[in-house]
Amino acid sequence: MDSNPNENIIEQVTGKEYEFGFVTDIETDFAPKGLNEDIIRLISSKKEEPEWLLEFRLKAYRHWLGMKQPDWAHLEIPPIDYQDIIYYAAPKKKKELQSLDEVDPELLDTFNKLGISLDEQKRLTGVAVDAVMDSTSVKTTFQDTLSKYGIIFMSFSEAVKQHPDLVKKYLGTVVPHTDNFFAALNSAVFSDGSFCYIPKGVRCPLELSTYFRINAANTGQFERTLIVADEGAYVSYMEGCTAPQRDENQLHAAIVEIIAETDAEVKYSTVQNWYPGDKDGKGGIYNFVTKRGICRGERSKISWTQVETGSAITWKYPSCILKGDYSSAEFYSVAVTNNYQQADTGTKMIHLGKNSKSTIISKGISAGHSQNGYRGLVRIAPNASNCRNFSQCDSLLLGDKCGAHTWPYIQCSNDTAILEHEATTSKISEDQLFYCNQRGIDTEKAIGLIVNGYAKDVLNKLPMEFAVEAQKLLSITLEGSVG
């Protein structure tokens, strides 16, 4: 087959502009630029936080001062001036909202452009949406339905006020403030986020979902999510992000903590589509996220599913500590990089409990000049007998200027563990393309078909509502108009 038209098509499909680029004009309440103890006190007081939380922030900040930004990842991160960032921004509207009508129409419009109409979602899909516009929650729906079951699902700052004991009990237990540079930064300045608590034996009837958006220019967003599933509880939690097009780089250092007690199950799914920068690699979000879950009790289960298409730089390793015996963890990921995007992402599975199981399926797709890397750790502790891990990391290369890398770390200190790791790197085979062409499918559609098929293992794991969006995102990133 002639390679020229092929190249053109790849160029066409990979050259698609970011569709969701727009800026919403809402007045924002800013803290002054820079970071010091006063700023932290200001954030804390603005949010009317209790003393212990301020202490937590200050402790993290003092620890952070002694840390250096990590440089081990395969990323080229332009120097970040942490004093040139605004650490607090909240939409100025302060009055309590009773119904959707009171929400700023412009804000609603923003969500409409994204296809995430609160109204629509509320009426049709039965998904409770806690929409985070910059750092403060504006609207929470379905609170009533959830409260019937005793489920707590609210913004983080609200939870601090209403359920301080719960927050205090779990905050920082999975990701301590000393964990890493960005986790320390987040612990010091986190603005808001979501808190979710499922009581004993409750199966959450709704898919919980939060949409994060970064909106005000020059605002770092420091989300903090805490999900606790008590004994025998089940929850499926979804998170999705899109961000407006910007020229200035934006830093995002979030923390997600998940705690699964005995027999509990947490399913965490995310679709991430932040502004990746333009064709020349200018602009884009820096995504330095610490996500970690702990299977604390026996037979508990955590599963991470992610579709990553955005961000200029991604540094993200959703991980699991399998502490309980017979606990299990799963990690399913599709990461797509295009143009000058860089991703160093993967997972960590730390087996401490006996008979624990983990599965890792990671699919990387790189196009343009991007660098896409998987970095994963599987560790079996000496006392964790009969553990099982299966890892599969495949990379697909579209174009000859991009890179796909795999850095697995496998450490085993137990003689009864069975660990397997396999990885392949290849491009879309000419045979497959030819087969499709032969049957009247044009090359662009064929690429779409093959890429979607390649990512199917992971897409299938997403909740229905997300699967559709994820497929759409893959299409936008790689396939032009082909859906």
Added chain:
Amino acid sequence: MENQEKMTAQEKFIDYAKKSIETISSCDSPRIKKLRQEALNRFIDRGFPTNKMEKWRNSKLLECLNQDFNIESIENKKHDFCCVIQNLDAEVVTITNGFYSDENLKTLSSGIIIGSTHKAMQEYPELFEKYFGTCNINDDNGFYDINTALWKDGFFIYAPKNIVAEKPIQIIKITDEDNSPFIQTRNLIIAEANSQLQIIDCDDSIKEQSSFVNSYTEIIIGENAQLENYKLQNLNDNSSLLNTNTIKQLANSRLQTHTVSFNGGKIRNNIFVDIDGEGAECNLYGLYLVDKTQHVDNQIKVNHNVANCNSTEKFKGILDNEATAVFNGHVYVAPNAQKTNAYQNNSNIILTDKAKISTMPFLEIYADDVKCSHGSSIGQLDQEAMFYMQQRGISRENARMLLMYAFAAEISNNIGIEALRERIDDMIKRRLKGELSCCENCVFQCNTPKEYDFKIDLSKI
């Protein structure tokens, strides 16, 4: 505390280097002299690597640096150590404490030149100028610096154009010094275009003394040349060995290496291959059977710098007692190295809950038309296979042995020299029986060869 002692190890070297570098480099060409001085300056600057460095994180080799090594008065000893591989017809040379046993270079009937690096540098300055220090360093660290600055001798093998070696060359490296020597050897192997070489490189120790060997070998494989390099490591439990091979492959060359570690306190094998010519192929095999508190670390890097090349890495290990092992395979495919085929595999069997393995098979790929894959597994003996065999009257012990042997044999079967393959096969069997490490003088037990019967009655299967 540890840091302080480490400082002294570094300081000791710097101290020694400063006063003796003049004498050591007295016969050097200006370029090599400069290389030494630059390396020393770098060493003064950064010293030995630390466990904080990514490449050395899991290495236990660095622990040895705390010992009080003798770096100055290491002497060449005449040795009649005889290491015979039965039925192997090979050209045998010995290196004792890092010094080549024979002062003069030897030209074999085929035209291949073997001898001491030191001597060769004086007699073949043009070859040295052309090849010495030209391989890509890859893992640039303090051990490389100190070797480059202070090397005195080593072996030199030169195969001129179109020469096919008649028989394999066996190099026996022995450590025989009572006061914990720190030995630096520097070796150079040149296989010119269309030549063929087979090299058996054995590391042995005579006594139970502790030692540190820092061996650095540069290998240049010319166009269409073929090289087979077998490394056998059989050292005492107190020794430390850092064996670095940096290899440069030109167009259509073939390389096959086997790294077999049977015994040794702490071993680190660095194998760095730069494929600089199209159509080249390299196959790297490794086997490590370790027990007690031994440590084996294999660091492999294959750089596919040009298109149309193939590489295979296959390393297998069995870990017993409290042994630890590290495998780090790294395949790098440069942006224009299209049509690359690279395969990487590391399998391990852990026999106890004290043994530890850390495996890191990396792929770093910048070209799209490639087929690269890697696999890694850690597990135990297949219980079903065990059951099957026991069911058919094979004792549990024998079934276990048979399975482990089959696991290891996948690597040894690739050995091209028949006598050597049989020998290694035999050693694997002995090793699995736990007999190999019990000999007092040398783990090879060559002087008293005894027939070993691997007791499995196949007729009963």
